[in-house]
Amino acid sequence: MSMTNPFGESARKNLQWFRESPIMIGGGAWGVGERILLTQDNEALEKIRAGFPVSLSYAPGLEVLEQRRSDCNFQAALLFWLAGVLLDSPQDRKTAGDLLDFLYFRSGLLNKMDDRSVIGGWTWTHIQRNFNLWMDDNAWCCVIPFLLAKMDPGLEERYSLRKWAKLLASDLRRMFNRSFDPAKEKDMEDPEKIYAGKLEHPHWAGPVQCALVLYLEQLEPQSAEYAAVEDAILRYLHFLEKKVETYNASELCYLMLLAGVMMFVPLMEARGRELAQRVYRELGRRIDGNPYGILPAEHDEAPLGPEKVDLIYTVNFCVLGLAVAALQDRQYQGAARKMALFLSEIQDDGSDRPQLRGCWRGMYDAKLRTWGGGNCYEGGAGSIYSGWTNAPIAIAQLLVGWMEDHPDTPFSL
Numbered sequence: 001m002s003m004t005n006p007f008g009e010s011a012r013k014n015l016q017w018f019r020e021s022p023i024m025i026g027g028g029a030w031g032v033g034e035r036i037l038l039t040q041d042n043e044a045l046e047k048i049r050a051g052f053p054v055s056l057s058y059a060p061g062l063e064v065l066e067q068r069r070s071d072c073n074f075q076a077a078l079l080f081w082l083a084g085v086l087l088d089s090p091q092d093r094k095t096a097g098d099l100l101d102f103l104y105f106r107s108g109l110l111n112k113m114d115d116r117s118v119i120g121g122w123t124w125t126h127i128q129r130n131f132n133l134w135m136d137d138n139a140w141c142c143v144i145p146f147l148l149a150k151m152d153p154g155l156e157e158r159y160s161l162r163k164w165a166k167l168l169a170s171d172l173r174r175m176f177n178r179s180f181d182p183a184k185e186k187d188m189e190d191p192e193k194i195y196a197g198k199l200e201h202p203h204w205a206g207p208v209q210c211a212l213v214l215y216l217e218q219l220e221p222q223s224a225e226y227a228a229v230e231d232a233i234l235r236y237l238h239f240l241e242k243k244v245e246t247y248n249a250s251e252l253c254y255l256m257l258l259a260g261v262m263m264f265v266p267l268m269e270a271r272g273r274e275l276a277q278r279v280y281r282e283l284g285r286r287i288d289g290n291p292y293g294i295l296p297a298e299h300d301e302a303p304l305g306p307e308k309v310d311l312i313y314t315v316n317f318c319v320l321g322l323a324v325a326a327l328q329d330r331q332y333q334g335a336a337r338k339m340a341l342f343l344s345e346i347q348d349d350g351s352d353r354p355q356l357r358g359c360w361r362g363m364y365d366a367k368l369r370t371w372g373g374g375n376c377y378e379g380g381a382g383s384i385y386s387g388w389t390n391a392p393i394a395i396a397q398l399l400v401g402w403m404e405d406h407p408d409t410p411f412s413l
Contacts, residue, residue: 003087007337007401010344014394015083015092017348017358018076022058023386028098031068031107032076034125035362036355038062038382044375051377054127062355070109070122071140072387073099078144079391079398081152086398097155100148104159112164118194120167135175135190135197139207140387142169143261146214150413162218169215170225172208176232180205182239202247203299203313206254209236210261213268230267237271244278249286250299250314255279256321263328264413276325280332283318292366294342302379307367309346311360311389312379319343320392323399327411333403340400343393346371359384360393 003009018024024032034052039045040061048065049055057063077099084093104110111121117131122141124132145161146169155161172195179190180199188199197204212229219226244255256279262272283295290296290306295315297308309315322336346364348371350357363373363381375382384390402411 003398003401003405005401005404006344007340007397007404008087010340010347011083011394011397011401012087013347013358014360014390014397015080015358017356017390018080018386019095020357021355021359022056022064023384024076026098028076028080028095029102029106031073031099031102031126032386033064033066034069034072035065035386036062036359036384037065038361038384042375042382044377044380044382047377048383059353059355062353067125067127068102068107068109069125069137069387070103070107071137072385072391073103073107073109074140074144075387075391075395077103078148079395081148081155082395082398085151086402100155100159104164110164118168118171120164120171122168131194133195135172135195135199135204136207138168138195139172139211141165142172142211143207143214146211146218147413165211166215166218169211169218169229172211173215173225173229173232176205176208176212176236177228180232180235180239182235202251202254202258205236206251206258209233209258213258213262213265216267217265233268237275240275244275245282247282248298249283249295250297250310250317252279252282252286253295253314253316253318253321256283257317257324258321260321260324260328263325269328273329276329276332280322280325280335284335294366297363297373299379302376303363303374305373307365308373309364309366310362310379311364311393312362312383312385313388315339315343316360316389316392319396319400323396323403326403327399330403333400336396336400337404340397344397356384360389362389 052065054066055063077096080092080096107126109122121133142165145165149156149161175195186200199205216229259272259276262268292307296306297310299313302310319339322332326332326336348356348359361371361381362383365372371381374380
């Protein structure tokens, strides 16, 4: 298979950025760094360097934050695997394998034997000597292995994807049950302090729920674990009944992704479609109410403003969520296509820095029609993430491109 539409071309440009920029060295054999950092006039530079101490300068004003994050590497691996299939590219399939080899065999990120922490858990980055588990990051480390195992039995055989993902998903279910308390409304943190995050925010709860939904498929319907996982999912959906309209633009995007994942699981499909409809209406309302016709930047870890296009916490997950939902319900295809086309139009052409050619930076200024908008500790235009920004957007481009070329063909995992 191949793609001749603009979305496939956009994905190819991004894949080339991964290969040729300093974000990924050795063809993926040593993983991908967290992000490229542009240092010139970066008002958050001192704080970033204090919190992310492992970096390497590749050009004046450009360095790579070299910590290898498990979630970023999984997202990149999924991108390259999909590119290998949808673009008929053996090279990209090989890169996906290199990234997975790094994750499972080379990085030490997966806890296979140390019972001081979660067996099957993934620490945040290879530079740390302690267990540092984030709810959302570890959820990605369940979601993507479950998907890859479903789509490629060879990967399941090589990496025991389901084994490790099921161990972690079961622990995420226990974490959710002890941490989620709708009566509190806020500060739904893990009382055992094993995982970091707050479940009242879809930023953290959304990926966890995606993991639980896919985990449910792995379980015997009559088992106690199945009942416990189903109960955790239904309790969260009940919580959302009065919350969807109250969330900011960023949080809605995580819910759109959750709805899309649910639509692929028969037992959750109807509820996923219902959630998708509600979230989609809210997203449309936020876009229609913005004079720039975009989702406003409202995540508190990025610069805020109606003219700012946040590509770390908002639009990146929105386009992915819309694309995933559209695979099951083509009523979302138009919105996914429109957003993907906008992203292909603003994709960096490398005119000022060849190391950025084909990437998406962390923030775009729709008023000035250029990259910009300020910088924060983790968000903003000067942070160019491997995962979170580039891999999820490029995955969405591949999915939108596939639908463009196959208007009447159902997509299955």
